[in-house]
Amino acid sequence: MKLIMSPGTFPTRTARAGTLTAALATAALSACAPTGNDATRSGGDPTILARVDAVFADYAGLDGPGCSLGVIRDGRLVHATGYGAANLDHGIANGPATIFRVGSVSKQFTAAAVALLTIRGELDLDAPVQRYIAEFPDYPDPPTIRHLVHHTSGVRDYIVLMALAGNRDEDFYTNQEVLDAINRQRELNFTPGAEFLYSNAGYFLLGEVVARVSGRSLRQFAHDEFFVPLGMTHTHFHDDHNEVVPDRATGYAPKPAGDGDGFRINVTTLDMVGDGGIFTSVEEWVAWDRNLAEGTVGGDAWLELMHTRGVLNSGDTIPYAFGITHGGHRGLATVGHGGSWVGYRAGMSRYPETGHSFVALCNGAQIDPMALIASTAEVYLEDLMTPAAQTAAPDAQAEPSEADDAPQDRPGPDIPDRTRYAGSFHSPELNTTYNLREEGGSGLVLHAGRLDPSPLLAVSEGVLSGRRGMTLRFSALEDGRYQAMTVDAGRVKNLRFSRVEE
Template structure:
């Protein structure tokens, strides 16, 4: 009889008894957290609704010395979008709205183009709205401080990124609009509607939407960012529910993913709408109702991640394998897909490749000196200044037989390591090659990264400190009601908002075209060649025209 019971348990679970062997990779990562006082993460894996693995690493609160546990509550950031979408789908199933309803019906303050934007398009990021978080950034502000009225006022004076229904473009604005629709149709705050219609039925007792100032969450993990010396906590809560705002635990989210598999509470019609109806197509993925669908190691995965300072969670369900994964973290340097690989690769029957152990700097230097020796005369042939564009110069110096690279425009430095091929060096995954030798001196330095292939030419001349002064001045955008100031410093073009910190405009790709932290900037000139403004294109806020004042 006991043998029969054991056999049935194995069939129900669907995996071998030595299941923990599948989780040796993630165990090895968690082991590294022992004895370290750092933020960390929690990971839960289930198959056929049964928990196979649930472990934690690091601290939820460093100041209070509270370790992450089963009860730790994490901010979900954009992982929350699936719950906002679920609220809309529930209202549709109740006959209180239609996916074909237009946005202006619910928010009449929006321009006429909102009459062509449907609820379905908002759900699938095809409505064409500019992202309000990006717009706030282009104002030099933080959208976390905006309430619903501020967001509405900002969006109501913007043009569309693209004609509604024509392009997929991720937009927190669309999901902010969906929250307004939920509240208008239901007559309840989304916090209450989601509690009564989603979280309570699924017994997700530690899950809720959180909005300032009512944001006191028990057992909440603090989000941390490392500055090179210590971990700093971050306030990430908002005054209005946009594309995020849900807090939850690994166990609660397991209940949600289990319902995604079984359909016990909300029924098949609800989940058919959530997961399969009218998906939007992106590059290599489908998007339905707050969820991405794409191939992960040849396995279909339904998932959504989130990104806030200190929080980078992910929920993932593999429908063909009946495997669900929840990964929650409170460290801004956390790489969720690295943890996902270590967690599920072997469980899904895929090979897991352990990362190479990084040697300490001194040991690495010793190995390099022993294996790859560069003659002093050759090292000297590389030293000097190399210019990409006027003012954008890299200095190569020899410090105790090690070459040091310094970007003179921002003083970023790094030691470059010799490779096996002569004249070749590396910095991590970056390749550097010296070439075009004249009189025992390299005349050029080629730098290749994952997204750049640039050739710097040796230069002995002083940079032209006036080259970019033609782009300086104050530039105003009416829709943002914001002014950006461009100025030069040591010949380098920089910009800022009023008295905020300044940012570098990277070396121009061509005349008048610069790439910046805030998007691509193309300066506009009149027939006499005088700069009259610029066009700023952020991937989530296109065609923002600024006029020179």
């Protein structure tokens, strides 16, 4: 079988972190010092600690959000600390006990529940989704539970669907509305098993499957089967946005351009879990990391299943396993996952060959925790790694060719024959009507639900583009007007619309 590796599994170490000498790092210790509770800060080599602090230096001050960092060796938390503010209103620092939303890092917990039910014989990975969710669409080639786990189902991403239906980032909608949106779809993005395409809908559905098979909510199942046995008393699937969570970090995003420096609160009112929703801390993460190595809950069969990679119809193996991705970093094998939702970012990576793991939980939308833990891993494991790839200096870049200066066909606001496109188009799958209105001298603007109007750009004859990565393809030209269009938007493909009378 051919092994397909995802490109850029680990970002290269930043020049700043990669070129620090031990002397400079030690001198910078006071300037880069962490802000949080240092109760579990390691008492190791001060040079190592200084170099780690330097990696997080940009997020160390209490005037902005930051991260909590954990370094684990052989199942033991050997270094944990915090950087930046958990709450800017009150100047509360991040620390090892601070609770963060971890975004898609949550997927491994959902997959863990699926794996546990599977080895108990209560769930069949190769059964069609419709066996467990009866109202799921009856596709000619039905996706299975295994397809959902490995993101090879072709099920359209619900987050994109809800946005395409006209919902803004700040709008509220319910779990039932999400399930209804998924069940309205009449096509998949592709034949199940043919491709890998990340889908939050798949893991939302897996959470629903766990609930229907076990008779318990995903939150309750994870609490009973994992968190209580592992002593993770503050970790939970957060399925009620009104719930008070002590020691929670607030999520932030930089203010929009033109609004000055600083940050705005960036949290969610949505209660979906399965694809996300885990709240946890660095201090509690160590118990989960140990379970991923030892199988305290689940045993050897569960461990093997959790690390089993997906296989495409072609026979090619993909890096994605059960909510975790196999990869590599400078010659060392890794297993990890990142997370991103509203103002929270998270990253975890295990290095099984060395017994090390690294986790960074952050509360700023501008932070890249996977890059930070990659740099931290290089501090601890550089003697075991292959040499870092050399990159060309800025002044050694290739000279631009004449082709770089040649005119390029780029989307533009002037749309020839715009009357062909103008009008209303309805999608039963979205239960939404798009209005394409002529505005300005030769432009078109898309109006959809509560979204801000989106100017459309001409790509080619019959093809327009819009915001959020949308591509609109028109067909069935009759009496000078297109009667149909399809919309592609990243994790949603071939969404069909038909012209309707206004």
